[in-house]
Amino acid sequence: MIKYCSRCKKIFDTENDKCQKCGKNLIEKPAGESPVCIITTGGFELERIKSALESEGIPCVIKEAEGNVNMKILNEGDLGENNIIVPLAAYNHACDVLIGIGAMKPEDNTLTVPEDIKIDDLDQDMSPRKRFWVRLASIVLFIIIVWIVITATDAGIALFKNLFGA
Structure with missing residues (x-):
């Protein structure tokens, strides 16, 4: 069973009740809308990954990595490290996309989100x-x-x- 840290935006396959990184209590049954950090990267790779996810219809948000000082160049390019965040329900699909474009190795994806986790469609x-x-x-x-x-x-x-x- 996966557990989710709402502070770190990470998922874990652990029996622990506390996040190993920040110490916050882990959520056992996260919602499909829960934002999950899928990868941390920067520069042109960041834009390449964002474009690949968006072309697959996977919503993603870019957040500055904690403890990172971003440096901006003249054309507003970002040289610092950023987290790419996707909804928990889209995590498996996003991992497949990242493996497909070579941004992630198959062995890096050790977690699988259960298929029954879905995004609630309010409409x-x-x-x-x-x-x-x-x-x-x-x-x-x-x-x-x-x-x-x-x-x-x-x-x-x-x-x-x-x-x-x-």
Whole structure:
């Protein structure tokens, strides 16, 4: 059974209840949305991996590695080390992609996330009727916000004209 550290964003196959790296309590049944650090890299390799994951439809986020001081070059390229974070439910697929592009060796992937861990799709839980009312409320709220902004702008311009006699 895998366990998850919410501070380190790592998964472990261990009987321990505490993270070996930071000492925080491990979560036994993490959610599919739990962010997991899959690899730490930098520079052009970072962009190559990010592009490969995104082309496979795997959402990923880049976070600066802890204790790392990033150096930026003129074209905003990142020379420091960064963690690439993916949802727990996409971990196996992401590992397969990284092995496929040569960014990770098969022996580096010692953990396998159970297939029953899935990302909760909130859109499916919402009935069509409820979705209609949420969308309608969003549209009405947007119109009210636009009306408030226009009214406030008109009042500000009128005040400005009165103050300066234009």
